[in-house]
Amino acid sequence: MSNRLKELLEMASVYRMPKSRVIRYIYIPEIISMLKGNRK
Amino acid sequence: MIIEVKDVSKAYDGKTVLKNFSLNIEDEHNYIITGKEGSGKTTLLRLILGLEKPDSGKVGLLGDYKYPYINAGVVFQQDRLCEGFSAVDNCAMVSKKVFRETVREELLKLLPSEKLDIPVSKLNKAERRMVCIARACCIPSDVLIMDEPFDGLESDDVKKAVSFVKDKRGSGSLVIAAKDTSQLDFGRIIDLSL
Numbered sequence: 001m002s003n004r005l006k007e008l009l010e011m012a013s014v015y016r017m018p019k020s021r022v023i024r025y026i027y028i029p030e031i032i033s034m035l036k037g038n039r040k
Numbered sequence: 041m042i043i044e045v046k047d048v049s050k051a052y053d054g055k056t057v058l059k060n061f062s063l064n065i066e067d068e069h070n071y072i073i074t075g076k077e078g079s080g081k082t083t084l085l086r087l088i089l090g091l092e093k094p095d096s097g098k099v100g101l102l103g104d105y106k107y108p109y110i111n112a113g114v115v116f117q118q119d120r121l122c123e124g125f126s127a128v129d130n131c132a133m134v135s136k137k138v139f140r141e142t143v144r145e146e147l148l149k150l151l152p153s154e155k156l157d158i159p160v161s162k163l164n165k166a167e168r169r170m171v172c173i174a175r176a177c178c179i180p181s182d183v184l185i186m187d188e189p190f191d192g193l194e195s196d197d198v199k200k201a202v203s204f205v206k207d208k209r210g211s212g213s214l215v216i217a218a219k220d221t222s223q224l225d226f227g228r229i230i231d232l233s234l
């Protein structure tokens with residue numbers, strides 16, 4: 001996993017509202033594009 | 041709510057960064073964590089946020105708290121901004137409860153209006169740091185955790201940012217890690233180098 005992806009995932013996890021046990025990450029478009037890029 | 045850090049130790053590659061460290065973080069209090077490079081400032085903040093697990097000891101919540109996790113607004117040591125997005129977008133994306141107009145109003149306290157709608161990749165280091173500070177303060181949170189938030193800011197900007205952060209802390213707590221504490225005289229100073 002790239003450093004940038006790791007950093008964004010950490011950010012997405014700390015910013016999600018803690019009352020939600022289902023949503024573990026907030027939506028950050030760059031994460032999705034990075035994950036798609038990794039799959040190719 | 042009290043965040044309890046109790047007898048925490050953490051080592052990386054055999055090098056001890058924190059040893060039996062304890063601290064209670066209470067509402068309406070400010071904590072300035074300082075110390076030289078490698079003294080464990082960032083590690084301590086990451087332990088509080090649950091991004092690292094301690095080798096021994098524990099980090100937990102004391103008292104009556106409605107959520108199982110800490111509800112925190114965070115400034116990381118690195119900016120972690122989405123480069124192609126504007127300052128407003130970067131702040132608005134962290135919570136569905138945040139309105140863009142509110143974000144804009146808050147950002148205007150830290151940045152000139154012409155900087156708000158251009159990609160953050162075009163902002164300088166100090167302006168980017170201001171966006172990070174605004175982003176952390178935009179969401180409703182119980183604690184603000186900031187790792188070197190004023191790094192790269194001129195003295196006047198530090199004053200502006202400190203005033204903004206103190207105002208936004210509300211009834212929660214504020215934890216700032218900083219090497220230079222010369223303008224941070226508003227909280228309990230904890231020196232990890234000692």
